[in-house]
Amino acid sequence: MPTAFVLLDDQSPLITYDDTWAYGYSWGDDTISYYYRGTFTVSAQPNAQSATFSLNGTGVAVYGSQRFNHGEYSVSVDGQTNTADGYSSTNAFQKALFTQSGLQQGMHSITITNTGSGNKTDFDVDFVTWEFEVGDDSQGLLSVQVQDTDPSFDYQPASAWSDSPSQAYMYNNGSAHATSVDGASVTLTFTASDVINLYGTAGPSNGFYSVSMDGVAGDTYNATRYLTSYQNIIYHANNLGPGEHKLTVTSQPQAGGQYLNIDYAEVMVLTK
Structure with missing residues (x-):
């Protein structure tokens, strides 16, 4: 059956952020042009900030940057939590920070949480994507x-x-x-x-x-x-x-x- 995908920029209202997330902007970060559409949403308060969205699909990916002041984070899919580290000694942008495929076609809940510590407290969302299946193999x-x-x-x-x-x-x-x-x-x-x-x-x-x-x-x-x-x-x-x-x-x-x-x-x- 056909597989299609949807891409949400970090500014899409379909992504809900806790109140303490901040907008990334050009006069606050001279690397803004490296982000998709020149925007990102950043968390600098570990364990206090989460972003959530829901999808109807079979796979999901979260994109952001890896930087010297970025630390650990978690992504929960339907309550199953996965952890990773966003630190990089050199800046890397529009990176797939989390991917998961093979989900059953249907509704899924995603929660992204900044869990950094020490001097590695930042995490940002650039955009998210998900895949979904429709129709049958004979259709486009x-x-x-x-x-x-x-x-x-x-x-x-x-x-x-x-x-x-x-x-x-x-x-x-x-x-x-x-x-x-x-x-x-x-x-x-x-x-x-x-x-x-x-x-x-x-x-x-x-x-x-x-x-x-x-x-x-x-x-x-x-x-x-x-x-x-x-x-x-x-x-x-x-x-x-x-x-x-x-x-x-x-x-x-x-x-x-x-x-x-x-x-x-x-x-x-x-x-x-």
């Missing part, structure tokens, strides 16, 4: 982009949404929809698909949002980050099965000026 996957302006996106109420967000040129195809209204929602209807990636932004002007798929309530995510990051995956699902599906995303700001920004969707369709 075709990827189709659906822009935010496509009529398959239904924004409700229409008056709560703007189609002229700031920095529009940073979005895919130069367009996006945005709302700061609590309870405003967008529903994407798509057919005969097995995988969906929804893209948006994470940043200081973004907030909480909830998702539901085919009427079943899902998780709530927090898109608030230190700096704005565009074209991030803000929702992913796979193995949806054939037929029509409806993904609904609802804005749930916790303060004024917190937006939900919708950029585009990537729909993957099984082919014969």
Whole structure:
């Protein structure tokens, strides 16, 4: 059967960090350009900081750097803990700090914890990936982009949404929809698909949002980050099965000026 993968930048709202993780930025680290998309999220307080995410798949990898001030860390997969050391006398970037394959296709929970000590207390996340299987051996996957302006996106109420967000040129195809209204929602209807990636932004002007798929309530995510990051995956699902599906995303700001920004969707369709 086809095997596909998803890549989440460290800024994706699908990764949840404890409050004491910090954003890596260019005026704080002159090696920032060596990281994927020029960002990373760093922990400098061992045993007090964890990052978590969930996946539906068969394999997972966590990428970050190995540096002179990096130490031990652990990665737990469904409660089974693996330990490793991120120290290196010379800097190494976009390194696979943890990989695991051969998982049964299904939901899995991942927890990353900084366990360093002494003068080796740092650990950073650059991006994570996971693999998943869909369909059968006779099928392939075709990827189709659906822009935010496509009529398959239904924004409700229409008056709560703007189609002229700031920095529009940073979005895919130069367009996006945005709302700061609590309870405003967008529903994407798509057919005969097995995988969906929804893209948006994470940043200081973004907030909480909830998702539901085919009427079943899902998780709530927090898109608030230190700096704005565009074209991030803000929702992913796979193995949806054939037929029509409806993904609904609802804005749930916790303060004024917190937006939900919708950029585009990537729909993957099984082919014969």
